[in-house]
Amino acid sequence: MSTPSITRTARVPRARRSGAPAESGRQRGAWARRAPLLPALIFMIVVTQLPFVGTLVISFMRWNALDPDDVGFGGLTNYTNAFRDPALRSAILTTVELTVTVVLVSLVLGLGLALLLDRRFLGRGIVRTMLITPFLIVPVASALLWKDAIYNASFGLVDGLLSWVWKLFGSTHPPQPDLLTSFPLASVEASLVWQWTPFMMLILLAGLQSRPTDVVEAARVDGAGTWQVFRYLTFPHLRRYLELAALLGSIYVVQNFDAVFTLTSGGLGTANLPYAVYQTFYAGHDYGEASAEGVIVVVLSLAIATFALRTVSSLFREESLS
Amino acid sequence: MPPSNSLLRRTAPIGAVVLCGALLAACSGAGGSAGTASGSSDSINVLMVNNQQMLDLQKLTAQYFTKSTGIKVNFTVLPEDDVRDKVTQDFSSQAGQYDVATISNYETPFFAKDGWLSPLSSDARSDTAFDQSDILPNIQQSLTYKGQIYAEPFYGESSFLMYRKDVFAAKHLTMPAHPTWQQVAALAAEADGAQSGMKGICLRGQPGWGEVIAPLTTVVNTMGGTWFNDNWQAQLTSPAFEQATEFYVDLVRAHGEAGAAQDGFTECLNDMEQSKVAMWYDATSAAGSLEGKGSPVAGKIGYVPAPVDQTKSSGWLYTWAWGIQKASKHQTDAWKFVSWASSKQYEDLVGTTLGWASVPAGKRASTYSDPGYLSAASAFAGPTLTALNAANPQDPGVQPRPAPGIQFVGIPEFEDLGTQVSQLISDAIAGQISVGTALKNSQALAAKVGARYAGH
Numbered sequence: 001m002s003t004p005s006i007t008r009t010a011r012v013p014r015a016r017r018s019g020a021p022a023e024s025g026r027q028r029g030a031w032a033r034r035a036p037l038l039p040a041l042i043f044m045i046v047v048t049q050l051p052f053v054g055t056l057v058i059s060f061m062r063w064n065a066l067d068p069d070d071v072g073f074g075g076l077t078n079y080t081n082a083f084r085d086p087a088l089r090s091a092i093l094t095t096v097e098l099t100v101t102v103v104l105v106s107l108v109l110g111l112g113l114a115l116l117l118d119r120r121f122l123g124r125g126i127v128r129t130m131l132i133t134p135f136l137i138v139p140v141a142s143a144l145l146w147k148d149a150i151y152n153a154s155f156g157l158v159d160g161l162l163s164w165v166w167k168l169f170g171s172t173h174p175p176q177p178d179l180l181t182s183f184p185l186a187s188v189e190a191s192l193v194w195q196w197t198p199f200m201m202l203i204l205l206a207g208l209q210s211r212p213t214d215v216v217e218a219a220r221v222d223g224a225g226t227w228q229v230f231r232y233l234t235f236p237h238l239r240r241y242l243e244l245a246a247l248l249g250s251i252y253v254v255q256n257f258d259a260v261f262t263l264t265s266g267g268l269g270t271a272n273l274p275y276a277v278y279q280t281f282y283a284g285h286d287y288g289e290a291s292a293e294g295v296i297v298v299v300l301s302l303a304i305a306t307f308a309l310r311t312v313s314s315l316f317r318e319e320s321l322s
Numbered sequence: 323m324p325p326s327n328s329l330l331r332r333t334a335p336i337g338a339v340v341l342c343g344a345l346l347a348a349c350s351g352a353g354g355s356a357g358t359a360s361g362s363s364d365s366i367n368v369l370m371v372n373n374q375q376m377l378d379l380q381k382l383t384a385q386y387f388t389k390s391t392g393i394k395v396n397f398t399v400l401p402e403d404d405v406r407d408k409v410t411q412d413f414s415s416q417a418g419q420y421d422v423a424t425i426s427n428y429e430t431p432f433f434a435k436d437g438w439l440s441p442l443s444s445d446a447r448s449d450t451a452f453d454q455s456d457i458l459p460n461i462q463q464s465l466t467y468k469g470q471i472y473a474e475p476f477y478g479e480s481s482f483l484m485y486r487k488d489v490f491a492a493k494h495l496t497m498p499a500h501p502t503w504q505q506v507a508a509l510a511a512e513a514d515g516a517q518s519g520m521k522g523i524c525l526r527g528q529p530g531w532g533e534v535i536a537p538l539t540t541v542v543n544t545m546g547g548t549w550f551n552d553n554w555q556a557q558l559t560s561p562a563f564e565q566a567t568e569f570y571v572d573l574v575r576a577h578g579e580a581g582a583a584q585d586g587f588t589e590c591l592n593d594m595e596q597s598k599v600a601m602w603y604d605a606t607s608a609a610g611s612l613e614g615k616g617s618p619v620a621g622k623i624g625y626v627p628a629p630v631d632q633t634k635s636s637g638w639l640y641t642w643a644w645g646i647q648k649a650s651k652h653q654t655d656a657w658k659f660v661s662w663a664s665s666k667q668y669e670d671l672v673g674t675t676l677g678w679a680s681v682p683a684g685k686r687a688s689t690y691s692d693p694g695y696l697s698a699a700s701a702f703a704g705p706t707l708t709a710l711n712a713a714n715p716q717d718p719g720v721q722p723r724p725a726p727g728i729q730f731v732g733i734p735e736f737e738d739l740g741t742q743v744s745q746l747i748s749d750a751i752a753g754q755i756s757v758g759t760a761l762k763n764s765q766a767l768a769a770k771v772g773a774r775y776a777g778h
Contacts, residue, residue, distance in 0.1 A: 065407070066734040068414040087742070152589065153580030154519075154598040163519065172518050178581040181752040264584060267529035267748040282403045283531070284738040285410050 052298065059291035066285050078292035088293060090269065091276040092300075095254060098185065098272055102192045103249045107242065109193065110200025115230075117201070118208045135198035143262035146191040151263075153178040184268035188259050196253065200245045207241030208234070250304050254297070273297045365394035366652050366659055369412070369423040371405045371642060375477055375682040376424065378672060379663055386671060387662050393655045402532075406737070413438040418649035421656040425473055425645040427464035427715065431725075431732050433645065434467035440646040441470040445657045452661045456686045461641050464715050464726070473643035474664040477607075478684035480628075480637040480709035481540060481729075484594065484612065485509075485601040487624040489516045503541065503569065503629045506601070510577040513600035522577030524599040525570065527751040528586035531740025534747055536638060536729040537603055540628060542566040543719040544636035549731045549768060552722045554776040556768035558743075558761050568757050571750050583752035595619055603628065605640070606709055609702035610679055625705035627712065632720055635712035638729035641685065670694070684710060724775065735771045742767050 062074035082088050117128055134142065150157045153176050166174035180187045211234065219229055257274040264270045266279065277297065281290035370376045376399065383395050398420070400408060409423045413433060425433060433439050446454040454462075457475060465473040483506065485497050490509075493516050498505055510522030526534045542548070547563035550556055557563055574582045579593050591608055593599045595617055602608070613620045628637035644660040646653065662668060666688055669681050678698035683689050683706070690696070690707045699706075718728040725732040730740060746760035 065410045065414050147584065148589065148592070151581070151584075152592075154521075154589075154593050155596050156581075159580070176580045178583075181581060181583045184752070265529040265533070265745075265748075267745045268583065268752055268754060269749070271745070279738070279741060282407050283741045285407060285734075 055291045055294055059295045061288045063288040064286045078289045082292045088276050091271050091273050095272040099250050099253045101189045102253045103246050106193045106196040106200050109197045111204055113201045114204035132198045134195050139258035143259045147263045151180045184264050184270050188263050188270050192259050203245040204241055207238050211237050254301055364392050366421040366655050367396045369398045369420040371402050371424045372399045416649040421650040421652050422644050424642050427641050430465045430473045431467045434472040439472040440648050443471045449661050456688050458710055460713050461685050465643050473645040474660050475641045475643045475685035477682035478641035479605045479607045480713050482628050482709045483603050483626050485624050488622045489600045501629045503631050506629045507573050514577045521579050521599050523601040524579045524590040524593045525574045527582035528584050529744040529748040533586045535740045535744045538570050539729045540636045540638050541570050544631040544633045546632050546720045548719050550724050550772055554724050554772040556765055556772045558765040558768050571757050583748050606706040613701050625702050637709040637713050639713035639715050739771050
């Protein structure tokens with residue numbers, strides 16, 4: 001936060017009045033504000049960064065639990081093995097495809113829902129609560145629900161609905177579409193979209209409600225239609241929120257494990273990076289290679305997170321300037 | 323600015339540093355205390371899988387074991403994959419954090435070979451109340467390495483074929499007393515569509531070395547195939563292995579349940595209970611649920627041995643058992659716990675307190691003559707015992723094997739190998755790739771594993 005904000009310059013005269021040199025007084029004041037936060041910061045570093053350093057160290061080690069006598073420094077072997085592994089390469093592609101699809105689709109749906117919820121209507125509170133619910137369900141439970149209660153071709157909701165409709169017309173042989181087998185990745189994506197749409201909706205709704213209403217009213221007085229208001233006022237205002245939602249969503253969806261694990265057990269080409277790491281760790285008991293794969297996931301996530309943080313900080317800059 | 327404020331400002335960093343120090347100490351303390359729990363004299367640490375039978379045991383331990391022996395038992399309960407990993411971690415490093423852990427007949431031989439387990443033969447011999455001779459011979463054999471017992475079974479299972487007697491009667495179909503796979507395939511075709519929405523047979527297709535690989539490997543065995551020959555050469559592209567896999571995949575695609583590629587034990591159980599399939603080839607432990615309270619198909623199911631082709635029997639063998647870590651400092655207390663949990667008395671205790679359907683069965687001959695147990699399990703007790711007695715992990719196929727195991731190969735690498743192969747098989751069941759392609763890729767994976775052993 002190097003840009004001097006209005007609020008900060010307003011406080012400077014007070015420091016001068018107390019007789020202390022402005023610069024050191026400001027520094028002391030800054031530290032007084034920071035000090036209480038230090039324990040939290042150090043705690044954060046201990047619980048998040050130290051394990052990562054541990055993972056980094058292990059990723060350069062030969063360490064398989066099934067072979068406890070052969071633990072030692074392995075150099076880049078784990079990384080070369082990881083990148084040579086066709087399963088991991090396809091997992092990277094799957095992860096990208098999964099993340100991009102889920103984020104984009106839930107963003108569009110979330111935007112639509114947010115625009116609808118931005119209007120006043122009877123029962124708005126109830127509708128909003130119901131729409132948020134999917135996001136509050138435990139991910140593994142929602143994945144199980146999708147696998148057995150919805151997709152299952154023998155006793156799932158899709159099958160039951162079709163049977164019921166066909167029965168209405170007197171047919172005993174309804175089609176039995178097996179969505180999970182026919183469209184494995186799309187089925188996983190659909191369950192994730194259901195889960196993440198509310199998240200997108202919430203962020204965009206917050207953005208919509210921070211919109212200055214007088215500007216919209218002025219535009220309406222000037223004869224702007226609904227589409228024009230959306231196109232020239234709402235959308236530009238929402239752009240930052242859209243970016244934020246997309247980037248935060250990406251960070252979360254890249255790490256998603258529950259849906260793939262539960263719905264398809266990583267089969268039918270749906271294994272994403274977290275699943276690949278899990279398999280190396282739990283089936284192969286190869287801690288070295290699993291750590292190397294974990295580091296690769298972190299590096300990819302960091303790339304996304306960097307963009308996310310930039311967006312967020314530019315958002316805050318705008319807030320403080322306005 | 324009031325002076326107290328500046329004082330606060332000066333002391334705050336010091337406070338912060340002290341607080342951080344305290345936090346760090348707390349963290350390291352938390353990490354370090356895990357090991358000391360096993361240090362107290364009369365308590366043992368038990369790591370076990372979160373299956374219902376183990377959860378029942380957890381409930382009964384304090385009142386019926388700790389009270390009479392004074393030994394406190396600290397349980398750690400985890401899902402199967404996590405348990406396997408934690409056990410492997412703790413036992414391989416001989417860290418001694420857990421005195422007792424649930425291991426299966428898959429791990430026991432190679433854990434014993436690596437010297438991670440305490441031999442239990444002499445304990446079992448001197449403990450006459452435990453009655454080792456009552457343990458089913460095949461189960462005991464599967465937990466034995468070089469003549470020494472290394473684990474005591476908690477419950478055991480084999481596999482058999484379950485079918486709807488009422489559906490077969492209505493369609494005038496007869497299930498042979500000892501069916502072959504060809505007969506089962508023909509019956510599946512006949513029974514397909516016997517009721518609206520009913521398929522011929524349920525077979526697992528979900529990826530996982532403990533899911534689709536288990537039933538498939540029993541089919542491979544009986545059709546003359548094997549994962550490895552005696553010289554550790556991978557045999558996944560051999561004609562017998564290929565024919566068996568083709569048979570399994572074709573059967574499940576033609577007359578199996580819809581959505582088979584993601585169906586494991588749980589989904590098939592649902593299919594069977596909801597009359598979506600006429601037959602189901604799976605674990606003997608499924609019968610307890612099918613005949614249990616509230617099951618819509620209770621009393622309608624017949625049980626016959628696992629279908630065969632070239633061998634006499636083909637049912638698998640699996641048992642969750644108690645292993646004692648060699649590095650444990652509480653060997654005597656650990657044995658007391660193991661002998662109690664695996665005892666005849668414990669089975670009776672479960673029967674009288676929780677109901678006979680919850681008994682951890684499939685390990686003792688006496689269970690199958692117990693009137694209490696038979697009152698709840700008469701429909702499937704006989705077929706289960708027959709299946710358990712017919713399963714021979716040392717010689718499950720038509721050729722000698724380099725490692726024991728019926729539905730798995732008893733080597734540590736099989737978890738990873740089986741899981742990777744299972745995904746290819748599942749792809750074939752989904753129709754994404756051909757069986758030939760799946761097996762060609764699987765062969766390459768298996769050959770890599772075989773090469774590690776071939777030189778030994």
